Amino acid sequence: MKDSEEAVSGYLDRHPYLASVAGFSQQHTSISTYSATTVVRAPEAVVRGRWSPAVEGFAGEELLLNHRRSNRDLGMQLGVSRYYAHDAVLSTAHSDLRERLDAAIALPEHRRLKTGLSSTVMSRRSGRGFSGKPATLDELATVLWHGQGISGSLPVPTAQDPDAAVPLRNSPSGGGLYPIRLGVLAQHVKGLAPGAYEYQPHSHTLHPVRPTPTPVGLADHLWTADVELDKVAFALVYLYDMYVNTQKYGDSGLVYALIEVGGISQNVHLARTALGMIACDQGGYDKQQLEKTMGYDGTSRHVVHFTLVGHGEV
Numbered sequence: 503m504k505d506s507e508e509a510v511s512g513y514l515d516r517h518p519y520l521a522s523v524a525g526f527s528q529q530h531t532s533i534s535t536y537s538a539t540t541v542v543r544a545p546e547a548v549v550r551g552r553w554s555p556a557v558e559g560f561a562g563e564e565l566l567l568n569h570r571r572s573n574r575d576l577g578m579q580l581g582v583s584r585y586y587a588h589d590a591v592l593s594t595a596h597s598d599l600r601e602r603l604d605a606a607i608a609l610p611e612h613r614r615l616k617t618g619l620s621s622t623v624m625s626r627r628s629g630r631g632f633s634g635k636p637a638t639l640d641e642l643a644t645v646l647w648h649g650q651g652i653s654g655s656l657p658v659p660t661a662q663d664p665d666a667a668v669p670l671r672n673s674p675s676g677g678g679l680y681p682i683r684l685g686v687l688a689q690h691v692k693g694l695a696p697g698a699y700e701y702q703p704h705s706h707t708l709h710p711v712r713p714t715p716t717p718v719g720l721a722d723h724l725w726t727a728d729v730e731l732d733k734v735a736f737a738l739v740y741l742y743d744m745y746v747n748t749q750k751y752g753d754s755g756l757v758y759a760l761i762e763v764g765g766i767s768q769n770v771h772l773a774r775t776a777l778g779m780i781a782c783d784q785g786g787y788d789k790q791q792l793e794k795t796m797g798y799d800g801t802s803r804h805v806v807h808f809t810l811v812g813h814g815e816v
Contacts, residue, residue: 569753581750585677588660594678595658595666598704606707607694610640612647615776622776629780634733635813636690641777642736645811646701648672648773649766650684671703673765676758681746682766685739685796687718690812698795711797718795725786735812738770739796742806763807770809780814783807
């Protein structure tokens with residue numbers, strides 16, 4: 503910026519190859535060393551540009567480097583040992599107190615699925631040809647219960663509460679803390695007003711995100727060209743509350759939460775397959791818009807996964 507336009511032109515006249523290099527770099531962002539300054543951080547540009555101090559690495563790389571630095575790092579051990587204290591145990595045992603029963607919508611009992619595990623696993627496929635046929639409330643309840651419903655308990659007696667027990671869900675969770683919540687964007691569900699809800703597994707209910715549910719346009723939250731979004735019965739939004747498990751596991755909490763997402767998602771897909779429904783996971787969602795819709799701040803509470811569910815075309 504210090505040089506005059508004439509000086510720059512003169513310099514380029516003496517070194518004509520620089521203009522070609524700059525033009526090529528700006529047009530081919532996947533191999534450009536200038537991608538960090540052109541607001542285009544294509545994944546390949548990050549990998550190829552690691553030799554340049556101007557190119558920052560992946561956030562995932564930083565996470566993996568820091569979430570468990572070494573076995574000599576006492577931070578995680580101290581966090582885990584803290585959760586043997588009676589107040590932490592009782593907090594986990596009474597996690598049902600987080601649920602709001604005011605305005606909660608009771609769900610019907612889930613169906614007991616009788617299809618064989620092997621046949622269900624082998625027939626599970628992602629499907630995008632939604633028909634627009636409404637889902638029933640018990641189909642929604644069955645998918646949610648198999649994904650995250652309460653199915654047992656683990657006794658954790660303390661001197662203050664000898665009958666304390668941690669409610670256990672159908673999907674595994676590190677330390678039984680369950681930092682993942684399931685949101686529901688209902689579009690075509692019989693007996694349920696279109697809108698945004700949060701599943702409450704302890705009471706097997708849905709709680710409206712807003713006092714009066716209002717339709718949510720999936721097209722405003724998703725970037726996809728191969729799905730007729732108006733024909734989707736409902737969408738599942740996986741919500742991560744970071745402080746639920748990072749107080750125990752520190753930076754490792756995110757890793758364990760994503761493992762939990764995988765467990766829930768697997769159960770969801772097996773259950774909807776057994777029900778004869780189709781679904782597809784989506785990565786091209788508008789994270790900030792979804793968090794706004796679900797009432798999450800995007801700082802400590804994040805959207806981390808998204809699934810479309812419904813009936814397929816016959």
